[in-house]
Amino acid sequence: MFTKIDTAYKLTIKDIVDAEPKEDNRTIRTKFGLNVRKARIIGSVMKIFISEDNKYGFIVLDDGTETIRIKSFDPSKNFSGIKIGDIVDVIGRINVYKNEVYLVEEKIIKVDDPNWEIERKIEIMILKEKLKKLIEKEEEEKGEETKVQIKEEKILDEKEIEMKSKVLNIIRSLDKGEGVDIKEILNEISDKIKCQEILRELLEESEIYEPKPGKFKILEE
Numbered sequence: 325m326f327t328k329i330d331t332a333y334k335l336t337i338k339d340i341v342d343a344e345p346k347e348d349n350r351t352i353r354t355k356f357g358l359n360v361r362k363a364r365i366i367g368s369v370m371k372i373f374i375s376e377d378n379k380y381g382f383i384v385l386d387d388g389t390e391t392i393r394i395k396s397f398d399p400s401k402n403f404s405g406i407k408i409g410d411i412v413d414v415i416g417r418i419n420v421y422k423n424e425v426y427l428v429e430e431k432i433i434k435v436d437d438p439n440w441e442i443e444r445k446i447e448i449m450i451l452k453e454k455l456k457k458l459i460e461k462e463e464e465e466k467g468e469e470t471k472v473q474i475k476e477e478k479i480l481d482e483k484e485i486e487m488k489s490k491v492l493n494i495i496r497s498l499d500k501g502e503g504v505d506i507k508e509i510l511n512e513i514s515d516k517i518k519c520q521e522i523l524r525e526l527l528e529e530s531e532i533y534e535p536k537p538g539k540f541k542i543l544e545e
Contacts, residue, residue, distance in 0.1 A: 331529060332529065333358060334364045334444060334448055334451065335354070335360070335363050335364070336389040337365055337389050337391060337392045338389035338390040339354050339355075339356075340360070340390075340418070340425055340427075341392060342390075345425065349419065349420040350420075356455050357455055360418060361417060362417050364414065365387060365392070365413075365427070366412070366435065366441055367385040367412070368386050368387070368410070369383050369408050370384045370391065370408065372406065374403065375399075378398075378399060380397060381399025381403060383403060383406065383412075387441075392425070392426060392427065394426070395419075397428075402429055411440070412435060413432070413433040413434075413440065414427065414431070415431040415543075430530075431530065487518065490513070491522050491523065492526070492531065492532070492542060494509055494512045494513075495509065495532065496542055499542070503535045503536060503539030503540055504539060505538060505539055506538050506540065509540065530543055531543060
């Protein structure tokens with residue numbers, strides 16, 4: 325049995341807005357060759373709109389590169405506590421309608437530490453550099469006509485799913501409110517190297533996040 329998970333790629337808003345929409349209107353291809361169905365962006369809230377019946381709303385987010393709308397179909401819940409000027413970390417699914425690329429929110433996290441924005445820019449730079457090297461390697465091995473395809477989904481076998489579930493349960497049980505130190509997590513797992521790999525994957529999949537370096541929390545609704 326296999327489970328497919330869409331990776332929430334950390335991108336700038338400009339990366340999303342300038343990307344090429346695919347025919348399904350649920351996928352974009354960035355200028356640096358990445359197919360994206362789910363994105364994770366960080367920026368400042370510039371506008372908030374909620375319909376009178378509270379069944380639809382959106383916020384406009386600006387990260388200094390571009391702006392984008394984040395839509396919600398339960399805005400009274402999902403935008404609760406958010407105000408104009410707040411810095412938020414958003415995970416959402418790509419949608420394209422009438423030439424507008426926007427995100428349908430899955431999770432919104434209010435960011436209190438402005439250093440997160442700097443760290444995110446570094447993470448995005450690292451991602452782009454890795455993709456560049458991968459493309460160069462593929463072209464060198466298969467020739468200039470090779471079309472490089474970047475995997476947008478991770479296929480996990482049952483053993484890995486079980487391991488991820490175990491790590492998530494450890495974090496959930498040990499978290500007293502401020503996150504769980506990586507040392508505490510490693511103490512509960514015999515395969516330390518695999519555990520660190522799982523933590524990295526859970527971060528990429530937006531299942532967990534780091535409120536502080538070396539501490540992990542589960543992203544809950």
